[in-house]
Amino acid sequence: MPADSHPGPPPLTRRSFGRLAAGVLGGASLAACAPGRDAPSRDTPLRVMACNHVWSQAISKYVPEFEERIGRRVSMSMLTADQLSNSYNVKLNASGTDIDVMMMRALQEQLLFAHNGWLADLTGRVTGDAAFRWTDFLQAARDRSTTAGKVLSVPIVTERAALYYRKDLVDSPPATLDELMETSLRLTDRGGNVFGFVGRGQRNGSVSQWSSFLYSFGGDFTIDGRSGIGRPEAVTAYEFYGRLLREAGPPGATNMTLEQAMPIFAQGKAAFYVDADSIYTNFLDPKVSTVQDTVAFAPVPAGPKGARPYNIPSWSLAVSRFSLLQDEAWEFLRWAAGPEMVARIQADGIPGARTSAWSSPATLASFPPQLAAAMSKSSEIGVGHDRPEVLQVGRARDIVGRPLVAGILGGSVPTVVRDADAEFAEFLVRDNRYREA
Amino acid sequence: MTSTAEVVRAARPAVGGERTIARDNRRLKWLMLAPALAFVGLMIVFPLFYTLNLAFTDAFGAVNAAHSYVGPRNFLDALGDTRRFWPATGRTALFTAGAVLLETVFGLALAMLMRKAFRGLRLLRTLLIIPLLTTPLAIGILWLLILDPTNGIANHLLASVGLPRQEFLGSVSQSLPTLMLIDVWQWTPMLTLLLLAGLSTLPDEPEEAARVDGAGTWQRFRYVVLPMLGPTLGIAVVLRSVDALKTFDLLYATKGPGGGSDFEVETLNIYAYGLTFDYQEYGLASAVLVLFTVAIICVVILLRRRPGGRSG
Numbered sequence: 017m018p019a020d021s022h023p024g025p026p027p028l029t030r031r032s033f034g035r036l037a038a039g040v041l042g043g044a045s046l047a048a049c050a051p052g053r054d055a056p057s058r059d060t061p062l063r064v065m066a067c068n069h070v071w072s073q074a075i076s077k078y079v080p081e082f083e084e085r086i087g088r089r090v091s092m093s094m095l096t097a098d099q100l101s102n103s104y105n106v107k108l109n110a111s112g113t114d115i116d117v118m119m120m121r122a123l124q125e126q127l128l129f130a131h132n133g134w135l136a137d138l139t140g141r142v143t144g145d146a147a148f149r150w151t152d153f154l155q156a157a158r159d160r161s162t163t164a165g166k167v168l169s170v171p172i173v174t175e176r177a178a179l180y181y182r183k184d185l186v187d188s189p190p191a192t193l194d195e196l197m198e199t200s201l202r203l204t205d206r207g208g209n210v211f212g213f214v215g216r217g218q219r220n221g222s223v224s225q226w227s228s229f230l231y232s233f234g235g236d237f238t239i240d241g242r243s244g245i246g247r248p249e250a251v252t253a254y255e256f257y258g259r260l261l262r263e264a265g266p267p268g269a270t271n272m273t274l275e276q277a278m279p280i281f282a283q284g285k286a287a288f289y290v291d292a293d294s295i296y297t298n299f300l301d302p303k304v305s306t307v308q309d310t311v312a313f314a315p316v317p318a319g320p321k322g323a324r325p326y327n328i329p330s331w332s333l334a335v336s337r338f339s340l341l342q343d344e345a346w347e348f349l350r351w352a353a354g355p356e357m358v359a360r361i362q363a364d365g366i367p368g369a370r371t372s373a374w375s376s377p378a379t380l381a382s383f384p385p386q387l388a389a390a391m392s393k394s395s396e397i398g399v400g401h402d403r404p405e406v407l408q409v410g411r412a413r414d415i416v417g418r419p420l421v422a423g424i425l426g427g428s429v430p431t432v433v434r435d436a437d438a439e440f441a442e443f444l445v446r447d448n449r450y451r452e453a
Numbered sequence: 454m455t456s457t458a459e460v461v462r463a464a465r466p467a468v469g470g471e472r473t474i475a476r477d478n479r480r481l482k483w484l485m486l487a488p489a490l491a492f493v494g495l496m497i498v499f500p501l502f503y504t505l506n507l508a509f510t511d512a513f514g515a516v517n518a519a520h521s522y523v524g525p526r527n528f529l530d531a532l533g534d535t536r537r538f539w540p541a542t543g544r545t546a547l548f549t550a551g552a553v554l555l556e557t558v559f560g561l562a563l564a565m566l567m568r569k570a571f572r573g574l575r576l577l578r579t580l581l582i583i584p585l586l587t588t589p590l591a592i593g594i595l596w597l598l599i600l601d602p603t604n605g606i607a608n609h610l611l612a613s614v615g616l617p618r619q620e621f622l623g624s625v626s627q628s629l630p631t632l633m634l635i636d637v638w639q640w641t642p643m644l645t646l647l648l649l650a651g652l653s654t655l656p657d658e659p660e661e662a663a664r665v666d667g668a669g670t671w672q673r674f675r676y677v678v679l680p681m682l683g684p685t686l687g688i689a690v691v692l693r694s695v696d697a698l699k700t701f702d703l704l705y706a707t708k709g710p711g712g713g714s715d716f717e718v719e720t721l722n723i724y725a726y727g728l729t730f731d732y733q734e735y736g737l738a739s740a741v742l743v744l745f746t747v748a749i750i751c752v753v754i755l756l757r758r759r760p761g762g763r764s765g
Binding site for chain 2: 102128131134209217268272410424450
């Protein structure tokens with residue numbers, strides 16, 4: 017037997033090393049990209065992704081009860097709304113199994129997530145469970161949870177536009193938008209750093225709050241599937257809101273979202289503020305508010321076409337289609353959005369989506385009486401959306417919000433509206449194409 | 454007497470041994486390089502090629518959904534977009550050029566000042582490092598609070614000395630200059646430290662000789678120190694420029710998605726991020742990122758080119 021001059025494994029040549037490296041790289045890439053598909057063990061927690069919202073903070077107090085009930089740990093992550101959305105984009109794009117329950121904004125994300133196939137179909141579960149009482153949810157909220165005939169989410173928080181005002185500065189709230197403008201202008205003292213009105217003015221963020229003004233002037237984002245923002249009533253609404261913030265609002269209004277506008281009212285520097293009714297607790301908390309004794313609540317004043325505030329399901333719960341704990345995730349929804357929990361949460365001052373909770377005097381008693389009355393009125397007359405109902409809501413809001421910015425900055429609103437209307441019309445055609453794809 | 458042939462024969466085993474060692478060394482070299490190569494492959498090469506591939510598709514909504522190849526359409530759409538892409542390109546260039554120019558001037562001035570020891574130098578050096586150690590996101594939020602037009606301390610100070618209040622980041626026209634100044638505040642110390650290190654390596658003799666020949670302070674700086682500091686200055690400017698081109702956190706933390714209501718601070722980075730996460734248009738976003746990467750490479754090549762036409 018000839019002696020082997022090179023005992024051991026064959027030499028590692030550059031070529032064979034290249035093959036090995038490519039193999040390792042490819043394998044590692046696939047392993048990194050492919051989510052684990054093993055059956056979860058009893059120790060695997062139920063992962064709930066939530067927005068850092070008053071509802072999540074309230075429900076987290078009760079989560080130990082649920083953990084005991086299902087015998088499984090719940091891991092609840094709380095992020096800001098934008099971070100949450102980005103997190104879904106990253107994880108669900110990789111078909112990640114590390115999200116079971118998703119807290120999401122049905123009006124902002126449901127159509128897109130449904131298009132992407134990221135949401136589990138809950139139709140059989142919600143309708144087949146008598147104790148869950150699906151028909152107890154407000155009709156408008158149920159409509160928003162249903163896409164192409166399938167129930168893909170369950171509403172948990174509802175919001176309506178409300179007028180916050182200072183009762184030490186005005187005797188009674190304005191009944192009409194003209195009165196709001198007139199009083200706001202009168203109370204503005206720029207030298208004294210006090211303003212008649214504050215509201216969101218940032219291009220994208222202000223669209224939802226401006227919607228109540230748009231509807232009250234008789235307009236809408238889309239009419240019969242076509243752009244509605246070029247119509248005269250929309251132009252008037254743009255000009256009105258722009259003038260209100262430009263002449264009676266604080267400086268830097270175009271940079272204002274909820275985070276910037278709310279503190280200005282809470283610090284006593286504005287007489288009126290229009291925003292969602294669900295944030296009222298911020299003005300009653302002495303740690304962040306100097307107006308807890310002087311704040312009062314009213315419905316949004318009426319425009320030429322009456323008072324038409326938005327009335328929407330702002331947050332919902334859904335189950336990720338990639339979740340390996342589908343039954344447990346549904347059990348969480350059943351528990352968190354069930355009649356009993358909604359009543360408990362609403363008694364904590366967080367407006368839910370069940371008619372049983374709204375008709376219960378005990379849960380209504382948790383809200384300041386004026387606010388409860390405003391909520392009740394807005395629920396009756398409200399419009400079920402506060403932004404364009406399209407797949408790419410972010411892009412739509414960017415387009416629709418451009419004339420708002422022009423109005424606040426004192427530019428020519430009709431010129432910008434014409435441009436935005438053409439862009440929005442083109443966008444709607446493309447969005448429809450995506451929907452049909 | 455030993456013939457040459459015998460010497461060669463006798464040496465053969467040794468040559469064979471050296472070859473084995475050389476071969477072993479080569480193997481060892483590849484093995485030692487393997488983790489780094491794997492990292493570069495996974496984290497840089499693979500994402501680059503994946504992005505390049507996506508740039509030629511109509512990927513929308515979900516990356517893993519079915520999509521078609523559309524050729525160069527996304528590149529043409531981006532290059533033909535005068536509403537967002539070209540203004541964002543202009544802002545990227547303006548922000549980078551403005552911020553890096555000021556940082557270089559101030560950084561050089563501070564480095565020259567700190568070249569000679571003086572009382573309080575240590576304290577000054579420590580203070581200079583603080584902005585460098587703070588994350589841009591925290592700096593953005595900090596300045597957002599300071600410069601808030603209604604509740605911020607900056608306007609209280611201006612008002613207390615009788616100066617008019619400013620909108621700062623709330624203004625469409627003031628936002629970009631304000632953010633450039635914040636960037637200058639944060640990154641000038643980095644230029645200072647790099648240039649200070651460069652200055653400490655320079656020989657004293659040329660400057661001494663110039664002094665003896667009667668050159669003044671400015672002449673010594675302009676004709677002696679600056680040319681000798683050239684290579685360090687070049688590297689510092691390239692490093693900072695590439696970093697400034699990529700600025701994202703500060704802009705996003707202060708102005709949010711889209712770079713403000715009138716897109717006033719929307720740079721290519723912010724635009725690509727918005728296309729990805731706000732619009733889910735992955736094909737177009739990838740094309741913008743590819744174009745941005747090409748632009749960065751061009752900038753680096755330009756900045757590294759020495760006056761004589763040779764690359765440094």
